[in-house]
Amino acid sequence: MSTQVITTIHDKRKRPIEHAWNAPVYLVLAIYAVLIAYPLIWMLMSSFKTSAEIYGDPWGLPETWLVQNYADAWERGxxxxxxxxxxxxxxxxxxxxxxxxxxxxxxxxxxxxxxxxxxxxxxxxxxxxxxxxxxxxxxxxxxxxxxxxxxxxxxxxxxxxxxxxxxxxxxxxxxxxxxxxxxxxxxxxxxxxxxxxxxxxxxxxxxxxxxxxxxxxxxxxxxxxxxxxxxxxxxxxxxxxxxxxxxxxxxxxxxxxxxxxxxxxxxxxxxxxxxxxxxxxxxxxxxx
Structure with a gap:
């Protein structure tokens, strides 16, 4: 019984150390996820803009969300x-x-x-x-x-x-x-x-x-x-x-x-x- 208690305490002490070692891995994965997701999010936001808005403010949100762009794209083939x-x-x-x-x-x-x-x-x-x-x-x-x-x-x-x-x-x-x-x-x-x-x-x-x-x-x-x-x-x-x-x-x-x-x-x-x-x-x- 005492051996199990000692093992449990030892495992609890190891968990913060393991989390500390895993932190850089999680950080790298988070950065990679942002690098992958951001172009997709930018494409989605820009699809609701006019060409003038895309050139004038490429990183901002659309002033008017043009759903008509999707209708035009669908109708054009x-x-x-x-x-x-x-x-x-x-x-x-x-x-x-x-x-x-x-x-x-x-x-x-x-x-x-x-x-x-x-x-x-x-x-x-x-x-x-x-x-x-x-x-x-x-x-x-x-x-x-x-x-x-x-x-x-x-x-x-x-x-x-x-x-x-x-x-x-x-x-x-x-x-x-x-x-x-x-x-x-x-x-x-x-x-x-x-x-x-x-x-x-x-x-x-x-x-x-x-x-x-x-x-x-x-x-x-x-x-x-x-x-x-x-x-x-x-x-x-x-x-x-x-x-x-x-x-x-x-x-x-x-x-x-x-x-x-x-x-x-x-x-x-x-x-x-x-x-x-x-x-x-x-x-x-x-x-x-």
């Missing part, structure tokens, strides 16, 4: 750009996660050199920069008749996000106990049944993580969207916002309102799915 971005992002995320999960499942279940070859190819895909393949991709899409369409963005996005998604999902699949697989097989599940009823439910966090990372990439990607798509009706938000800039004058309030509309969905997705995101990243870093 953000509505169609937004819909295209939603379609491209959803199809890309679902396609990438589904293909990566099937590929990772095959790599885990097949014990042969073929699985190792696929793993090496997936790792090699991580070092290929999108800019390097720009011309070959353009020629390939042109030959397939897919230029200036949503598929001209979806297919390259899926291809470039597959390697990372495969490695993340595979790392979690490796940790699934074989006893569960044997039990499902005894119950009558075939290969796809094991994949559906065992692997997918136990890997929900990493699947959500791969989906969020893919959605973030597809929503903000600019290079392929501006090169492979020429028509205004097929552009996504990053490429479409370029039309808001004029050679002589730019309505910065409307442009910033468009940027807020573009940033809002992905911020909401991250906030809503952050527990899955953190759990998935943690799970994906344990096994290799």
């Amino acid at each position: 953000i509505s169609s750009y937004f819909l295209n971005s939603v379609i491209v992002t959803i199809v890309t995320a679902i396609g990438t996660v589904l293909l990566a999960a099937l590929c990772a499942y095959g790599m885990v279940r097949i014990t042969s050199k073929a699985a190792n070859i696929v793993l090496i190819l997936a790792m090699g895909g991580l070092v290929v920069a999108p800019q390097v393949s720009l011309i070959p991709l353009y020629q390939m899409l042109d030959a397939l008749g897919l230029l200036d369409s949503l598929w001209a963005m979806i297919l390259p996005y899926v291809a470039f996000r597959l390697p990372m998604a495969i490695l993340l999902i595979r790392s979690v699949f490796l940790g699934i106990p074989h006893d569960l697989v044997d039990a499902a097989t005894i119950d009558g599940c075939r290969s796809l049944g094991v994949f559906r009823h065992v692997y997918l439910p136990l890997s929900r966090s990493i699947l959500m993580t791969a989906g969020v990372l893919t959605a973030y990439f597809a929503w903000n990607e600019f290079l392929f969207a501006i090169v492979f798509v020429n028509s205004d009706e097929n552009r996504t938000i990053p490429a479409g916002l370029m039309s808001f800039r004029d050679a002589l004058s730019t309505d910065w309030g409307v442009l910033l309102a468009g940027l807020v509309i573009a940033a809002l969905p992905i911020v909401v997705v991250f906030i809503a799915l952050q527990k899955y995101f953190v759990a998935g990243i943690t799970a994906g870093s344990v096994k290799g």
Whole structure:
């Protein structure tokens, strides 16, 4: 009993020291949070200003909160750009996660050199920069008749996000106990049944993580969207916002309102799915 009391007193004495050592870490994190949040807050405030106010008083609050900037941005094309971005992002995320999960499942279940070859190819895909393949991709899409369409963005996005998604999902699949697989097989599940009823439910966090990372990439990607798509009706938000800039004058309030509309969905997705995101990243870093 006395030993427990002494231990408790010793722990209480250590807590102030630990808090003192953690104070610089918290300070650095607080400064980093301010550096990240301030540009977003400035963009949000400036989206309610006129261009004259932005130039005259860039750091102050708006004299009149111009909600009309958002209406103007929506009417000038953000509505169609937004819909295209939603379609491209959803199809890309679902396609990438589904293909990566099937590929990772095959790599885990097949014990042969073929699985190792696929793993090496997936790792090699991580070092290929999108800019390097720009011309070959353009020629390939042109030959397939897919230029200036949503598929001209979806297919390259899926291809470039597959390697990372495969490695993340595979790392979690490796940790699934074989006893569960044997039990499902005894119950009558075939290969796809094991994949559906065992692997997918136990890997929900990493699947959500791969989906969020893919959605973030597809929503903000600019290079392929501006090169492979020429028509205004097929552009996504990053490429479409370029039309808001004029050679002589730019309505910065409307442009910033468009940027807020573009940033809002992905911020909401991250906030809503952050527990899955953190759990998935943690799970994906344990096994290799």
